Amino acid sequence: MPVPPTGTAMPEIQLKDVEMRYPTGNTEVLALHQVSMDIAKGEFVSLLGPSGCGKTTLLRLMADLLEPTTGSITVAGESARAARLARKYGIVFQSPVLYDWRKVRHNVALPLEMMNVPKKEREERAMALLELVGLQRFADKYPWQLSGGMQQRAAIARALAMEPEILLMDEPFSALDEFSRERLNEELLSIWSKVQNTIVFVTHSIPESIFLSDRVFVLSPHPGRLSAVVDIPLPRPRTPEMRNSPLFFELIARIRDSFEGV
Amino acid sequence: MPVPPTGTAMPEIQLKDVEMRYPTGNTEVLALHQVSMDIAKGEFVSLLGPSGCGKTTLLRLMADLLEPTTGSITVAGESARAARLARKYGIVFQSPVLYDWRKVRHNVALPLEMMNVPKKEREERAMALLELVGLQRFADKYPWQLSGGMQQRAAIARALAMEPEILLMDEPFSALDEFSRERLNEELLSIWSKVQNTIVFVTHSIPESIFLSDRVFVLSPHPGRLSAVVDIPLPRPRTPEMRNSPLFFELIARIRDSFEGV
């Protein structure tokens, strides 16, 4: 069971007054303004917010793929950079980013290859993960021979392959149908409860964020900033039936309100 | 008001026993098996189905971007090819496909440029459409300076720019948050009621397909085939309140059932 966030324990991911400006020609885009947040170790949080509000930016900052213009980001007490160098991150990007020259299973095995996992083991792991996302039949195809949703599933399998301490997922399921999506939601939770890693999950679906998370961070745009943090007091393990519970609907309404309050 | 499908009028899009096999190395992938459907002129239909069932393939076949292995496709009595050459199609692909070297507004104006619309007019149209999708502030940015959802919105604006007789949309709103999505759903319907074009809309969201369509085609995978066609008897114009009507929920359940029956 993940530890609920407490004020005392050292947060796994901590942002302090983070501001991000993208230089574009002679002007700048203020993508994030004064964002501060703490995410506890083993916590599952979601980022919700309208398109262009800075969710991807925030994720990239946490992953040390960008550096904040001002403010600081610490991961387990160290810099985000140190965490990245320690290979703590697994990332699912908003687009699949598969390597064209690798077959699907070699794409999935890529992070394992980078960590020098023996060939046999990583092949097995890759195949198991492909089965999890329902792509075992397509293991020997090239990425461009897959449908959009299948590519995204391959990318998810790839991120899960390395069992990262911190899993950053940018709208991983948005290209999937509801059934696949719900199934993968449950799979993700079951993996998470086993591995006990920290997950930051970007989504546009309020029910999805509620079903998965301990807390939901709501962002608002122009400039991107944190407008609300909603605790999800649903018990763990979560079951599909919870989706129909009154609490669930109440939470949906609450988050929707915090949205509209923007 | 769109004309509901009748058995007598000539269908705008007609597929007869369409079969699609992709050659892959030495084997073949059977992507679509014996698909037949009629879509009336001015009709709004949705394609629903799990990931990899052949929705994109079907759309590409209708657009004459692929040729069926067997079977025939006619559009307004002619071949799909003739329809394409007559520039009847506007397409929103599953990924945005914006040209890196064009600013956002020039990307949106691209189809107008190709149809020799005068510069002033197309600039105005592009800006109006960008406003519609909420990107007016980003008109002068390059595509890679936009967020994922913003890129997709630009692609939607581009497809709307040419007011096509047949609009094919492949999961256009999947990268968008619920609010943007619902707003754009309504905008799309209002445009459609004005232009009276035929729309084929791929989505994973059952509510979305119901809210928008006259009919919902449900596809099932392995191999992709048509498993159900659901009429949506909701009156036009559709209003947001309808989403909470009992009929709406009933339709959701019916489609879900037809899904599960697969």
Added chain:
Amino acid sequence: MRAGTLFMRHRLVPVLVWVAVILVLWEAGSWALLNLAGVPLAQSKLPYVHAIVTTSVQYSGTLLKEGSATFGNAAIGFIIGAAAGVLLAILMSVSRWIERLTFPYAIASQMIPILGLAPIIYGIVRDEYISRIIISGYITFFPVALNMLRGLRSVEPSALELMYSYAAKPWSVYWKLRLPAALPSLFSGLKIAAPLAVTGAILVELMGAQHGIGVIMLRNLYYGPSHVYMFWSTVIVGALLGILSYWVISLIERLASPWQPEFRTRGGER
């Protein structure tokens, strides 16, 4: 099997037709130049194809022997030049500083013609065979380096970020991402360089080699218009070596990077 025949039917027939058309036009042009225009040295300007063919057949033994000697030298020069080009490109892609430092000099070095370079190379290595190989490598390396550098630099930002998120060592970034991604560009460079290597080998043969197409090319030029057909035969042999090298590289490209959009099998031809 099927791909093979497909390849043949799609590629070979047009090439053959082209060759036929060019040869007929050439022959006609030659005839016109000789009989209608009445310009001096008409046969030197555009000799009869049939005469070249006859000469080539007559001396096919020599041409074959010298041609293969040249091709062998070209191959060695090409491999060395290509390797050097790839290496330089990798070095320059590692850091813009290295590029800034080495690139102007790489360009400048290309401006030293063999005539000026030869004494230096001879002076340094003191072995004519090695010098010749170095020189023909020197001719081929530049296009490879530039194309490879472009390829290494044009990697998709997001693909790079993936590597970055794995804290990939530079070595892995190259091995698993940049190099495969640069293959299409590299092959463009190699396609330019391969025929150039033949040029280089011929050029190098003018520096006192005993054998090679270049040697007979030179002699036939030198001994005058009575040797035009033989001279043109050597030119044709050189050109054929160029085709051969180009074709070999294209074939390797298909095998080494089949994922490229050009090579993908598509459902339904457009």
Added chain:
Amino acid sequence: GCGSSSNENTSAAGQTGSAEASTEPVTVKLQLKWVPQAQFAGYYVALDKGYYKDEGLNVEILPGGPDIVPEQQVAGGSADIGVDWVASLLTSQEQEMPLVQIAQIFQKSGLVLISKKSAHIQSPADLKGKKVGNWMGGNEFEVLALFDKYKLDPNKDLSFTKQGFTMDQFLNGELDAASAMTYNEYQVAIESGVKADDMNVIDMNKEGVAMLEDNLFANSEWLANNKETAAKFVRASLKGWQDAINDPEGAVDIVMKQAESGSTTKEHQLKMMQEVAKLILPEGFDKAKMGYTDGTMFKQTADIALQFGVIKQASDTQKAYTNEIMDMATQSK
């Protein structure tokens, strides 16, 4: 310079010095000015008939070409002995290349200016206003001297342009007068259908502006320790030349072995051999003097070179050439 190649050569030569008595063959590399042809028949004959071997030498003949400067090769140690024109040797010597002439094979100049009768160039004075070609790069000084003799300024009175190593420019009328070697380009013109009667020929020897051409020169550092070897080489080479002059057909057969079939014809090489023979043993020339450097002709060559800025300082003829090797070669016969 420590560890320089010349030193390597010296040490190698030191060994050969002691080895000269033994049976171990000494390697000598000869760098030609141009491609293998009858112009160099003597060396090929000597090689083919084993004259070098008889002297205990293992001779390697390196072909030349348009991009080969024999002086560079010999000075740099790629070859031990080279063949070039005297004027080129003088310029190289002025650049402090360690080179010394050890024999003069051609006693006369083979350079002529040819023109079609239609160009009306009866005498050199008629060159005024004409387009005259030469290969340049060290081959042009005789022609410049000719212009000078007739008070023609090559920059004003006529157009003195570069001629390629083909005769095309002459044949298609691009050049009014072209440079030609009696033994090659002149023959090429004739073989291409220009009749000898249709050509005017200006002979540098007759005009008194001749310079010495094909010689033998050696790397002086190498020579210092290999005089005996050089003498053997020259002796065998002269023997080869004599054979070649006596039996041109046989010599050409040997030369033809060096030429890939189709790259030249036996007829052409035979013509070349005959013309070359006239340069080596001009009419009335003392056969015993074959190979010796004629002091006055050398001086004339050096003077012309100085006059035209080929060299900046008068050549020290004492250092530029030596007949010592020739003496050794002829005496110890």
Added chain:
Amino acid sequence: MENRYPNAPSATEASNHSAPPDPPALPSAYRSSSQSASQARSDPRHSPFLRMLVNSSSIWLPLLAGVLFLLLWQLEVFHHILDLKKYQLPLPSAIANAMLDNWSMLLSYTGYTLTEAVLGMLCGSALGFVIALIATAWPRWGGASLIVVATMNAVPIVALAPVMNLWFGDGIGSRVAIVTVTTMAAMAINAYKGMTSVHPLALDLMHSYAASRIDTFRYLRIQNSLPHVFTALKINATASMIGAIVGEFFFSSQGLGYLLSNSIKVAKMPLGWSCIVLAAIAGVIFYLIVERLEKVFIRWHSSQRI
């Protein structure tokens, strides 16, 4: 340090779990870009002056290296190490002297050769581009034209020179023709790759507009080929110079190539090398101009994003 992407996370990365965290003052190559650019105005350390200095490092660094190189050369260090003689590689001072002595001639010859190179390169690149267009537009029948060009690329200048001399005379035309032939292939092959390696969906988009072949080129293929085209132009900038120079060896009576070959044959190595030096300077400038143009024309390309 203006690299945007982590094309090479430093060698210590990933292996230093236990190593102390990097000092924050030392940003990785990756981030310095977004940072330095975005902070340019807000951070006083990034004054325009400082930035100019940093940017101009791209000039003074190679320059410094060049000066060092010249120094080692002048002090005969290279000659010593490689056992070269001054008549094989003359000293910079001798080259400079030869250059001063023949300055006006060298200048006019440089102009002459550069004219040939630029004209030939423009013709060759244009032709190569057209060939790529044809090969892309009609892959089946036009594809062979690529092979024809590649074939001509295998004909050496020694063979080209006499033929072009026959066809175009011994004036500037024959060298322009030589350079044209030698620069065609690089452009044709690269432009072809650029035009054919378009994203399949981008092509589909054009098809959906029923774009004519011409439109597909105008709106998609040509832009997509630009990065490749510029690579070809860079190759050709140098290839054209060397083509013109070598072309001049054989028939020309002017130009750097003519002077170079003459000088080397009469052992005037310093004069020969002053030709090489001028050719190198002209070639580098030519190249840099093309590179500047590239920066202007394909700002959008991922290899150019700041």
